[in-house]
Amino acid sequence: MAKAEKTGFCFGVKRAIDILERVARERGGIETLGAVVHNKQVLERLAGLGVRVAKNIEDIKGSTIATSSHGVSPQLEEELKARRIEVISTTCPFVNRAQVAARRLAESGFFVVIFGDANHPEVKGILGWTKGNSIATLDEKFVKELKPVPRRIGILSQTTQIPAHFTEFVKKLIDAAFTRDSEMRIIDTICHDIRERQSAAQKLAGEVDLMLVVGGHHSANTNRLAELCAQLTETHLIETAAEIEPSWLEGKRRIGVTAGASTAEETVEEVLAKLRG
Numbered sequence: 324m325a326k327a328e329k330t331g332f333c334f335g336v337k338r339a340i341d342i343l344e345r346v347a348r349e350r351g352g353i354e355t356l357g358a359v360v361h362n363k364q365v366l367e368r369l370a371g372l373g374v375r376v377a378k379n380i381e382d383i384k385g386s387t388i389a390t391s392s393h394g395v396s397p398q399l400e401e402e403l404k405a406r407r408i409e410v411i412s413t414t415c416p417f418v419n420r421a422q423v424a425a426r427r428l429a430e431s432g433f434f435v436v437i438f439g440d441a442n443h444p445e446v447k448g449i450l451g452w453t454k455g456n457s458i459a460t461l462d463e464k465f466v467k468e469l470k471p472v473p474r475r476i477g478i479l480s481q482t483t484q485i486p487a488h489f490t491e492f493v494k495k496l497i498d499a500a501f502t503r504d505s506e507m508r509i510i511d512t513i514c515h516d517i518r519e520r521q522s523a524a525q526k527l528a529g530e531v532d533l534m535l536v537v538g539g540h541h542s543a544n545t546n547r548l549a550e551l552c553a554q555l556t557e558t559h560l561i562e563t564a565a566e567i568e569p570s571w572l573e574g575k576r577r578i579g580v581t582a583g584a585s586t587a588e589e590t591v592e593e594v595l596a597k598l599r600g
Contacts, residue, residue, distance in 0.1 A: 324578045324598050325531065329523040330591050333509040333516040335415025335585035336360050339392035340369070342413045346389065347373045354383055357444060359391045359413060360585035361542040363562060368587075383408060393444040394418040396451020401590060414433035415483050418445055420477075421512035422452045426476030429453040436460070438492050439481025442541055446481050463495040475506045483584075485521065485551060489513060516584060517544055524581040525546050528555040531579035533571060535598075536560045537591050538583025545583030552581070563590060564597040572598075 333339065338358050346353045352373030356429045357375075358366055366376065377383045378574040380402065387409040390400075394414040403410050416420075428435045439446040446459045458465060458480075460491035466472055480489045480498060493509055501507060528534045534552040538545030539562060555580075558572060572578070578598060 324595065325527060325581070326591065326595060327520075327523045327527045327579065327581035329516075329520040330537075330580075330582040330586070333514070333520070333590040335392050335514070335516070336585045337416065339413035340365070340549060342411065342429055342487075343369060343374050343389060344372060346411060346444075352392040353368065353387065353389055353411070353586050354385055354398075355389045355413075356380070356383070356395070357393075359389070359492070360539075360544075362539040362583070362585040362587075364590055365587055378415060380406070384391070387411065389413055391444060392418070394448040395444075396448050398451050399411075399448075410534060415482070415514075417512070417516075418448070421445075421449050421479055421482055424479050424510045424512055425449050425457065425477075426452040428479070428508060428510070428583055429456050431475075431477075433459075433475045433477035433506075434473035436476055436478045436496065437481065438478065438484055438489050440543065443481065445543075449479075449481075459577045461492070462494055463499050466496065466499045470586040472500050472502070472505075474504060475508075476500060477510070479510045479512045482512055483547055484513060485515050485547050486513055486518060517547075520544070520581070520584065521551055522550060525551050525555065525582065527579040528552040528558070531577040532575040533569070533577075534579045535594060536581055536583070537594050538562065538586040542583045542585055545586070547582055548583060559595070564593045567594070567597060 352598040354375045354377045389411040392413050392415045435453045441459035536549040549560040
């Protein structure tokens with residue numbers, strides 16, 4: 324049994340949780356607009372400290388709200404301020420970097436293409452910084468629907484995507500849309516922590532008979548880890564040790580464990596303890 328070199332909270336998640344814990348202690352509780360991270364166990368622990376999740380603006384009960392680590396659009400932030408609601412940002416610095424890149428591209432006249440899941444909170448937030456001159460997609464074929472095809476295209480990525488997939492997407496987009504007098508600007512906005520985590524998970528997956536990826540079933544970065552590991556060995560995504568099926572372990576000589584960026588280290592240790600037991 325072995326654990327990947329990179330587990331535990333990433334920098335952005337740790338920073339967001341530290342902010343929420345401090346504010347909750349100082350004020351006796353705090354609301355967040357949506358889940359601060361996509362991890363059930365972390366959210367349950369924060370709830371015990373007085374952190375309440377508001378599903379939308381109408382669901383906000385108090386006069387202060389914390390935005391999630393995934394970030395929000397400037398339009399949403401303005402709406403909150405117009406309602407005289409104090410905004411405490413826990414946006415991950417890497418997400419903020421992508422937001423700034425998207426804004427600058429749009430302001431410079433580029434049609435912005437975000438390689439990512441259009442329904443993910445982070446991507447929705449980044450789209451908001453382009454004033455509508457953008458699209459989020461995982462398929463380069465969208466170009467065929469654009470009439471005319473933009474002469475200037477700026478490309479960036481959701482921070483948790485797989486680098487190799489982003490590179491392949493960019494290559495296909497160049498083939499589909501790079502014509503005479505056109506211009507493309509490509510900005511690498513994939514998080515450094517995510518890169519290291521993916522690399523460590525792949526290295527371990529290549530050395531074991533079974534990989535367990537610990538994290539939220541709805542966590543984008545955790546699902547990317549499971550996707551990468553599954554290319555190399557049998558892989559299962561679990562939220563807790565309780566989800567481990569004994570049949571998975573039969574005949575397995577070496578088992579590897581990795582975890583998503585919003586998975587607490589104690590949850591990983593519980594999985595390791597169950598495997599040892």
